[in-house]
Amino acid sequence: MSTATMTGRPAARSETRAVPTALGGLVSSTRAELLRLRKWPAVWVLATVWLLLNLTFAYIFNYVAYATGSSGFSNEGVAPESLLPELLPAAIPSVFTGGMPMFGGAIMFILGALAAGSGFGWGSWKTVLTQGPGRLSAFGGTLAAVGLAVVGVVAATLVLDVAASTLIAVFEGQSIAWPEFGALAEAVGGGLLIFGMWAAAGVLVGVLTRSPALAVGLGLVWSLVIENLLRGVGNLLSGVEYVTNVLPGTAAGSLAGALGAGGAGEPDGAPGVLTVLDAGPATLLVAVYLVVFSAAAALLMRHRDVV
Amino acid sequence: MTNTIVVTDRLTKRYGDRLAVSDVSLTVRRGEVYGFLGPNGAGKTTTLRMLLGLVRPTSGTATILGHAPGESGATARVGALVEGPGFYPYLSGRDNLRVMARYQRISDRAVEDALTRVDLSERGGDAFKSYSLGMKQRLGVASALLGEPDLLVLDEPTNGLDPGGMADMRKLVVDLAEQGQTVLLSSHLLAEVQEICDRVGVIAHGRLLAESTVAELRGASTLLVRAEPLELALAVSMRVAGDDAVQLTDTGVRLELPEDRAPELARALVEAGADIREIRTAERSLEDVFFEMTTDQEENR
Ligand SMILES: Nc1ncnc2c1ncn2[C@@H]1O[C@H](COP(=O)(O)OP(=O)(O)O)[C@@H](O)[C@H]1O
Ligand SMILES: [Mg+2]
Numbered sequence: 060m061s062t063a064t065m066t067g068r069p070a071a072r073s074e075t076r077a078v079p080t081a082l083g084g085l086v087s088s089t090r091a092e093l094l095r096l097r098k099w100p101a102v103w104v105l106a107t108v109w110l111l112l113n114l115t116f117a118y119i120f121n122y123v124a125y126a127t128g129s130s131g132f133s134n135e136g137v138a139p140e141s142l143l144p145e146l147l148p149a150a151i152p153s154v155f156t157g158g159m160p161m162f163g164g165a166i167m168f169i170l171g172a173l174a175a176g177s178g179f180g181w182g183s184w185k186t187v188l189t190q191g192p193g194r195l196s197a198f199g200g201t202l203a204a205v206g207l208a209v210v211g212v213v214a215a216t217l218v219l220d221v222a223a224s225t226l227i228a229v230f231e232g233q234s235i236a237w238p239e240f241g242a243l244a245e246a247v248g249g250g251l252l253i254f255g256m257w258a259a260a261g262v263l264v265g266v267l268t269r270s271p272a273l274a275v276g277l278g279l280v281w282s283l284v285i286e287n288l289l290r291g292v293g294n295l296l297s298g299v300e301y302v303t304n305v306l307p308g309t310a311a312g313s314l315a316g317a318l319g320a321g322g323a324g325e326p327d328g329a330p331g332v333l334t335v336l337d338a339g340p341a342t343l344l345v346a347v348y349l350v351v352f353s354a355a356a357a358l359l360m361r362h363r364d365v366v
Numbered sequence: 367m368t369n370t371i372v373v374t375d376r377l378t379k380r381y382g383d384r385l386a387v388s389d390v391s392l393t394v395r396r397g398e399v400y401g402f403l404g405p406n407g408a409g410k411t412t413t414l415r416m417l418l419g420l421v422r423p424t425s426g427t428a429t430i431l432g433h434a435p436g437e438s439g440a441t442a443r444v445g446a447l448v449e450g451p452g453f454y455p456y457l458s459g460r461d462n463l464r465v466m467a468r469y470q471r472i473s474d475r476a477v478e479d480a481l482t483r484v485d486l487s488e489r490g491g492d493a494f495k496s497y498s499l500g501m502k503q504r505l506g507v508a509s510a511l512l513g514e515p516d517l518l519v520l521d522e523p524t525n526g527l528d529p530g531g532m533a534d535m536r537k538l539v540v541d542l543a544e545q546g547q548t549v550l551l552s553s554h555l556l557a558e559v560q561e562i563c564d565r566v567g568v569i570a571h572g573r574l575l576a577e578s579t580v581a582e583l584r585g586a587s588t589l590l591v592r593a594e595p596l597e598l599a600l601a602v603s604m605r606v607a608g609d610d611a612v613q614l615t616d617t618g619v620r621l622e623l624p625e626d627r628a629p630e631l632a633r634a635l636v637e638a639g640a641d642i643r644e645i646r647t648a649e650r651s652l653e654d655v656f657f658e659m660t661t662d663q664e665e666n667r
Contacts, residue, residue: 076470076513078442083471091468095454098461182452186509189418190469191442197469364421 076191084192088200089207091187092174096204101173106212109166110219116162116329117154118223122146148224148235152242153319155220156250160311161331164257165282167209171261172274174205175356179269184365198360202353205262209254217247249318252345253311257282259352260307266356282308304335307348313341369396371517371548372417377426379412386412388572389426394517394550399543401563401580402552403656409572410552411449414521417550418446431516442470445515447523451506455495459486459505462494463512470513480508484538499526507538518542518549524558536562556653570660584650589628592618592643593635602638606631620648 079087096102125142144150178184187197228235264274286308293303303309312333315321321332336344372394379387387409394400404410415421417428419436433440453462463477481487484504489497497505503526510518520539524532539549539562553559559566560580567577576583593599596619603612603619611622623631625647635642 074472074476074513076442076472076515078439079471080438084438087469087471091465094468095457095461095465099454099456101456178452181455182450183454184452185420185448186452186466187469188420188436189441189444189446189448190466191438191471191513192469193438193441194436196438200469364415366415366421 079191079196081193081196084196085199085203088187088192088197089203090200092200092204093207096174096208102170102208105166105170105173106208106215109163109212110215112162112166113158113216114219114223116158117220118146118227122227143231143233146224146227147233148221148228149238151217151220151224151238152246155217155243155246155320156253156315156318157320157329157332159250159253159320159331160308160315160333161282164253164308164311164331165279167212167254167257168261168264168278168282169275170208171205171258171263172265172278173261173271174208174265175201175262176265176269176271176274179365180271188365194361195357198357202259202262202357205258206255209258210251213247213250213254216250246318249314249342252342252349253314256307256311256345256349256352259349259356263352263356263359266359305344307345309333309335310341310344310348314338314345317341370394371396372400372428372430372550374413374417374428375426377413377416377428378424379409379416379421380424385572387416387423390569390572390574391426392567392574392577394548395565396548397546398564399539399549399551399562401559401566402550402569403554403556403559403566404552404569405554405660408554408569410554410569411521412572413569414446414448414519414550414552418444418448418519420448442513443516444519445510445512445517446519446521447503447506447510448519448521450525451502451509453494453502453505453509455493457494458491459494459497459501459508460490462505463490463509466509466512472513476512480512483511484508485534500528500531503527503531503535507535516548518547520549521552522554523551524553524555532558556656568656568659575659583655585655586622587625587647587649589621589623589625589631589645590615590618590648591621591631591635591645593640594643595640598638598640599635602634602640603631606634618644 121142125139125146128139145154178187188194190197192200225235261274261278264278265271268274268277286303286306289299289303289306290309293300308331312331313336315332316334317338321329321334370393372392374390374392376389376391377387378385378389390409390413402410402413412421416423417430417435419441428435430440431443454465457465460477460481463480464474467474467477478487481490484507486501486504486508489501494502494505503523507520507523510520524535527535536558539551542549543562551559551563563580565577565579566583568575568583591599591603599619600612600614603621606627607621607623613620621631628645628647632642632645
């Protein structure tokens, strides 16, 4: 047993919580969630895995292929010399979103599902929802914090891409030409939308299933298997096509494809990158999915019993 | 400022066919320790969840500090530990409280105060998942105390504690009560709350069977006499206390007589020539009352 016992005596200067407004509650909830996401090893693991994947598939494999004169990853039959322009800083806008619709999206889905779904099993949602901020404010804090985490990951991706491509340019004695700002901004915006949509999907499924394991499983099966199967069927049956053309994965893949992520002359090269939809409709659809997923999750959180 | 902190009116929660809570109308007043008593599965946790806005009632209403459950005006002024502590396992105890302090928009200094109050300062840096059940429970109480709530809701706070931890927890509640803290405390251990609660509500099978002070619920205290010869003791007892107030039991003669008349009874017995083996006050424990009440209810079902 402990030597000291619990006293219950408040310190002289004890602090009283105030009744928050909806907006004030949202801000404090966001700060609280950022603190606990920042200190969560799983978040760092997911971010690191994505950054390594991105570095490997966008730069390392292709650079090794170029340097050794062999065929690059998913670039069979492409002459090694034609790989170099893709590896230089000027190409960042087109390669930036290449891994995002599928692999990156799956990782962001996991992030969202863990962030929103774990609290049910741990009982931490129950604790959070009795702190003061209303349900929408408290859940909005989680959405905002996950959103900021996505912004952080996209920013880190940009830094990594700039560093890798600059290094390659210097190594290969190429003059460094920076990408056009407008194109770069479009690519970063596209990346934010794609990652944001998948993270929001993860949050929604996490809230729906109240179980991060189930949510992650369902999400991976959906984004890696079912969508691809449906698209395969859609190519054979014309009726199914109308549906598969507007699936989240199709929209995200088309957005990346419209940004040139598939690589010149071979738009369907990278896995998950598509050319089904044009830039405008794809962007709009991804944005709509992002909003709908977030809103649906918030409504569920607001109305359901938390036990 | 009103004097009733919690009022419920025919609060009811149905899960499918099962009536978890049925027509519970209770009142918690400012400054009291209210014991919410009932066996496992009686509906205590479900009632508390409804008060906190975690669960929506099927019917009936509740008002907490003048607000509907779950409104910021209510949740911001209530500190709660319901059905076990719920925290982030990967964070330390201290960081868990810091997260809750952010939610409440209070400083990290309040976190240190709260840790000290439950004697967790030294282990505050350890991961929550490494805590023993008792430490987790204490962290839950610390989190409930954070931000000086007007109402403290503790759902079976001694669950999983060893006897020493239970005593500490009781002392904590008594200390808080001395400072005027309103506490709504649920328990299935009747013996442990009868000393610390001002009023109790007894719930079984989702129904509130009684609500009153502990003393009222127990009824008048009785005296128990063992003396020989038994016939003589019985006769003297009836003379002192009245015929209706005396009962012969296995343990001796039971009199409905206040404690301050014990000397008078002893004198009468001695003068009559009886040999006194024992005279003691025998209060009914809440346990007895509770047992009677729940068996009555069983019979009426
Ligand atoms: N989420 C739920 N779904 C179905 N039944 C529930 C749920 N929560 C509680 N119950 C049932 O309601 C009754 C009361 O439970 P509870 O309030 O936890 O009792 P106590 O806290 O007094 O032990 C029990 O029969 C329990 O099985
Ligand atoms: Mg319970």
